[in-house]
Amino acid sequence: MPRVVGVDIPNNKRIEYALRYIYGVGPKVAERILKEAQIEPEVKAKDLTEDEVSRIAGIIERNYQVEGPLRRIVQGNIARLRDIGCYRGLRHRRGLPVRGQRTRTNARTRKGPKKTVAGKKGVKELSRG
């Protein structure tokens, strides 16, 4: 199995999809990488030649932030918001949605699993249904 940028070992899918297993590479970036490397997006990742793999790796290293460094950048941005005490930072500290979404219902991605509150309106209906 081919290895691109460190530990990422995409499997026997077409490379256009396999590349997306790298943090920081989505549909568009994968498309651009393959275009620049002149590799057909339909080829299975395992069928790539050594040369093609190194071409992909080279392009990623030169042009894109991925994996560890990218994660660190994102963490740094959040840390900055927390430190300056702005509204978005406060929302990050509390683990609530940052971009103005409703929190009366939903928002479970940020808030985590439900903590049922007795006597709250709607609890009875929920448990019956």
Added chain:
Amino acid sequence: MARSQKKGPHVEEKLFRKVMVAKQTSSFVPIRTWARRCMIVPEFIGQKFEVHNGRTFLPVTITEDMVGHKLGEFSPTRTYRGHGAGKKK
């Protein structure tokens, strides 16, 4: 949606003038303001403000990292003391 590049950052003229005056006289009296929508520009660094949150003025000291945010972002408008049986007020 982001603001149009053409317009440039929104900075309240009057507030900006006040900041410049304060800088020249190196006064450390915080500037009271209601202009929550005013973008923080590099000239504001080190300046102290008191930003209205709808009820009171909250002190905000501008640091370099705050540039590009708006004054209102540092003066929360909502009160939330938490839910639950906690007997505290």
